[in-house]
Amino acid sequence: MDPQTAANLAAGIGMGLATLGPGIGIGLLTGRTSEAIARQPEASGDIRTSFIIGLALAEALALYAFVIAIILLFVV
Secondary structure (H helix, E strand, C coil): CCHHHHHHHHHHHHHHHHHHHHHHHHHHHHHHHHHHHHHCHHHHHHHHHHHHHHHHHHHHHHHHHHHHHHHHHHCC
């Protein structure tokens, strides 16, 4: 297997695996946020703020994986 093919394969598999974690995390976070707002509507502002911060942190993991995949594709 030549290096370019290996880099393409590694980038694809890496991106696929790296998006599983944030995808599951964002799904759980959204579900729990909906439950929390349904139970205490008066605290929805504080809950929403924590949700957005957690969402940004989970999404950052997928962006890091995307950057690494782009480096594998174009630098190697």
